[in-house]
Amino acid sequence: xxxxHLVAESVWKTIESTHSVNxxxxxxxxxxxxxxxxxATRIVDQRGVKKIIGEPSGRSILQVVGESxxxxxxxxxxxxxxxxxxxxxxxINRGEQLCCKHQLAARLAESLGACVEVKVSDExxxxxxxxx
Amino acid sequence: xxxxxxxxxxxxxxxxxxDSITLLSGPPSCGKTSLLFQFAINSASRYIDDGDDEGIKKxxxxxxxNDTFPATVIVDDFGDFFDERSCQKRYGNPRGRDLALVRxxxxxxxxxxxxxxxGPCKLLLSDTNHGxxxxxxxxxxxxxxxxxTVKGDGSGTFRLKYNNYPGNGSSDSTRxxxxxxxxxxxxxxxxxxEGDER
Numbered sequence: 001x002x003x004x005h006l007v008a009e010s011v012w013k014t015i016e017s018t019h020s021v022n023x024x025x026x027x028x029x030x031x032x033x034x035x036x037x038x039x040a041t042r043i044v045d046q047r048g049v050k051k052i053i054g055e056p057s058g059r060s061i062l063q064v065v066g067e068s069x070x071x072x073x074x075x076x077x078x079x080x081x082x083x084x085x086x087x088x089x090x091x092i093n094r095g096e097q098l099c100c101k102h103q104l105a106a107r108l109a110e111s112l113g114a115c116v117e118v119k120v121s122d123e124x125x126x127x128x129x130x131x132x
Numbered sequence: 133x134x135x136x137x138x139x140x141x142x143x144x145x146x147x148x149x150x151d152s153i154t155l156l157s158g159p160p161s162c163g164k165t166s167l168l169f170q171f172a173i174n175s176a177s178r179y180i181d182d183g184d185d186e187g188i189k190k191x192x193x194x195x196x197x198n199d200t201f202p203a204t205v206i207v208d209d210f211g212d213f214f215d216e217r218s219c220q221k222r223y224g225n226p227r228g229r230d231l232a233l234v235r236x237x238x239x240x241x242x243x244x245x246x247x248x249x250x251g252p253c254k255l256l257l258s259d260t261n262h263g264x265x266x267x268x269x270x271x272x273x274x275x276x277x278x279x280x281t282v283k284g285d286g287s288g289t290f291r292l293k294y295n296n297y298p299g300n301g302s303s304d305s306t307r308x309x310x311x312x313x314x315x316x317x318x319x320x321x322x323x324x325x326e327g328d329e330r
Contacts (some may be wrong), residue, residue, distance in 0.1 A: 059242075123326075130193035130194070132189065132235050
């Protein structure tokens with residue numbers, strides 16, 4: 001794991017344990033992730049992160065609203081995946097950036113407990129995931 | 133690490149140490165399917181070797197619907213599930229195949245991580261490569277912490293090696309299994325440490 005990744009993980013875990021974030025933590029995350037983090041905080045402030053939870057299994061996926069006027073929704077698996085093109089081209093293809101803004105918004109919202117939770121049946125979740 | 137692809141005694145603790153997701157990569161006709169079968173015999177497994185990428189996506193999308201999870205899911209020739217032309221057409225993008233690969237691997241990873249909350253559940257993929265490394269290594273490495281590669285020496289003998297990529301935290305020495313294939317059987321010739329081979 002890179003040093004940036006380890007520092008970020010340490011900050012995320014502290015935020016998760018307190019469900020709150022202070023100026024210093026915001027500053028570190030902004031330093032690590034740049035403008036993407038700024039955009040992520042705006043998405044979280046606008047309650048743009050939805051956690052869709054399948055019942056009874058508990059498997060979940062996050063849905064994050066984009067910043068464009070069209071308000072597209074992107075499915076995210078936290079730090080492992082986002083459906084947006086930025087994730088594919090910048091992160092997978094070019095190895096640049098650590099996370100896209102939607103992944104950052106998803107992580108921030110989860111850590112703060114600020115996701116809008118939506119419960120669906122496991123069958124409905126399976127259909128949603130198959131359309132990834 | 134390489135031992136788990138060959139005959140082991142029941143309850144061998146080596147099998148318990150496997151990472152959740154593993155890739156086995158090697159050239160054509162180097163015994164990958166035989167290695168997978170041997171791995172499957174060593175654990176209660178579900179074996180998938182036919183279909184397209186949509187089928188695999190549906191399987192892992194619905195994975196949480198299982199009452200019980202298999203100890204291991206094995207997918208033979210994972211790369212073959214992704215047809216270049218149909219992926220390009222579906223996504224309207226010349227990198228359509230890579231896009232499909234990314235989405236499916238992310239789904240597999242999510243499914244296996246979820247299953248592991250209830251008990252051990254591993255995913256083993258195989259992929260055929262025609263050079264030194266899997267074609268889509270830069271994509272595989274994002275989700276697969278353990279990658280085994282097979283190389284042949286041209287005389288019917290192959291070497292199965294565990295590859296330690298930066299960031300996966302492993303610092304153990306690398307063991308190499310040397311094997312040959314005769315009459316569709318695998319013959320393990322020996323297991324050596326990487327340093328001993330030089």
